[in-house]
Amino acid sequence: MQTSPILQRQPGALRIAALSSDETADFAGLTYPRLAGELSRLPWPWIAIGAWHGQQPIGLALGRAGTAGDAELTSLLVESDTRCRGVGKRLVAEMMQVLREKGAQRLTARIGGGNPSRLALGRALTGLGWPALQCVELKITGFAGAMAERGGQLNAVRGLLQGEAVTFDRWNSLQAQDVAALDLHLAQAGVNGGSRRFFQFDGMEPEISVIVRRAGAAVGWVVGRRSASAVPARSGVTAITYTSGYVEPSLARRGVLVGGFWHALTRQARVFGPSSLASFRTATPRMIALGRRRLAPIALESKEVYASCCQLH
Numbered sequence: 001m002q003t004s005p006i007l008q009r010q011p012g013a014l015r016i017a018a019l020s021s022d023e024t025a026d027f028a029g030l031t032y033p034r035l036a037g038e039l040s041r042l043p044w045p046w047i048a049i050g051a052w053h054g055q056q057p058i059g060l061a062l063g064r065a066g067t068a069g070d071a072e073l074t075s076l077l078v079e080s081d082t083r084c085r086g087v088g089k090r091l092v093a094e095m096m097q098v099l100r101e102k103g104a105q106r107l108t109a110r111i112g113g114g115n116p117s118r119l120a121l122g123r124a125l126t127g128l129g130w131p132a133l134q135c136v137e138l139k140i141t142g143f144a145g146a147m148a149e150r151g152g153q154l155n156a157v158r159g160l161l162q163g164e165a166v167t168f169d170r171w172n173s174l175q176a177q178d179v180a181a182l183d184l185h186l187a188q189a190g191v192n193g194g195s196r197r198f199f200q201f202d203g204m205e206p207e208i209s210v211i212v213r214r215a216g217a218a219v220g221w222v223v224g225r226r227s228a229s230a231v232p233a234r235s236g237v238t239a240i241t242y243t244s245g246y247v248e249p250s251l252a253r254r255g256v257l258v259g260g261f262w263h264a265l266t267r268q269a270r271v272f273g274p275s276s277l278a279s280f281r282t283a284t285p286r287m288i289a290l291g292r293r294r295l296a297p298i299a300l301e302s303k304e305v306y307a308s309c310c311q312l313h
Helices: 005-009 021-030 033-041 087-101 118-126 144-151 155-162 176-188 194-199 256-272 285-298
Strands: 014-018 046-053 056-065 070-078 106-112 134-143 166-170 210-214 217-227 239-247 277-282 301-311
Touching: 014 087, 021 033, 021 046, 021 056, 033 046, 033 056, 046 087, 056 087, 070 087, 087 106, 087 118, 106 118, 118 301, 134 144, 134 285, 144 256, 144 277, 144 285, 166 256, 176 194, 176 217, 210 256, 217 256, 239 256, 256 277, 256 285, 277 285, 285 301
Parallel strands: 070 106, 239 277
Antiparallel strands: 014 046, 046 056, 056 070, 106 301, 134 277, 134 301, 166 210, 210 217, 217 239
C-alpha cells in the first residue's frame, strides 16, 4: 500500500482533537451540506472531531448526543488522499472518548446501503470493537400491480385468504370500538397521542388503507397516503406511501401483516391502476428479509440503511 502524498511529506504530523467554534469553518467541506449549518454553530449536543496534518484539515467526525444516553455519529469523512491510513478510526475513537466523558451510554452509526463509503466505515468501526454493520431499514418503491401479484404468491398470504379468522377491511369501515382498540394497540407499541393524532385520518386514503380484525376486533392496520412520486421519471403517476403497518405481537410471525399489505396493494392497483406507485419502509428484520427476497428484484427503487451501535460504558 502506498503512503498518502500528504502523510509522506510530513510524517508524524497528524493531530486529532475536538474542534472549537472558531475552527469549524475550515472543516465545512468535510461533512454533508445539510449538516454544514450545525457544524458552523456547533452547540451542544453537537460534537465535532477534526483531523489535521500539519495545518491542513484532512478529516472530520460529526456527532450528536441525544436523550437517555444515546448519541449518533452523523458523518465521518477523510480526504481521499489520506484514506486507508487509520485516520477515520482515530476520529471515531476520539468521538467515543468525548461522549463517554459527557455521560453518553451508546453511540450509533447509520449509513445508506448505496453509499460508497459503507465498507470503509464498517472497517473503521469493527476495528474499534463495534458490531458489524447490519441492514436495519429497507425502502422499496414499485408498481402496485406487480407488487400485489408477487405478494399473492406467498404461502402465508394464500393461507390467510383461505381462512376466516382474520379479515382485512377497508379503513372507511372504521367504527367507534375500532378506535378504542387501536388506541390500546398504539399504547402497547409505545406510541403516545391516540389513534386520531397518530393516523391523521384526513390525510389517508380510506379505500386502500386496511384495518386488520380478528373475530371482529381490530388487531392491526396498514395505512397508505398519497404522496409525491419517489421516482422522478414517474412524476405524473399516482404514488402511495404506506406510512404505517402493525399487527398485535401474537400475530406478528403468522404472515398477517404481509396479508394486510397485500390487500392494500391489491386495492391500490384496482383504484389507482396497476402502474400506480407503491412505496413502503420497514425496520422489521422479517419484513426486511422478505422485501429483499421477493420485492426488491421487481422494484423500481430499493434503498437500504445499515447501522451499528457501540456501548460506551
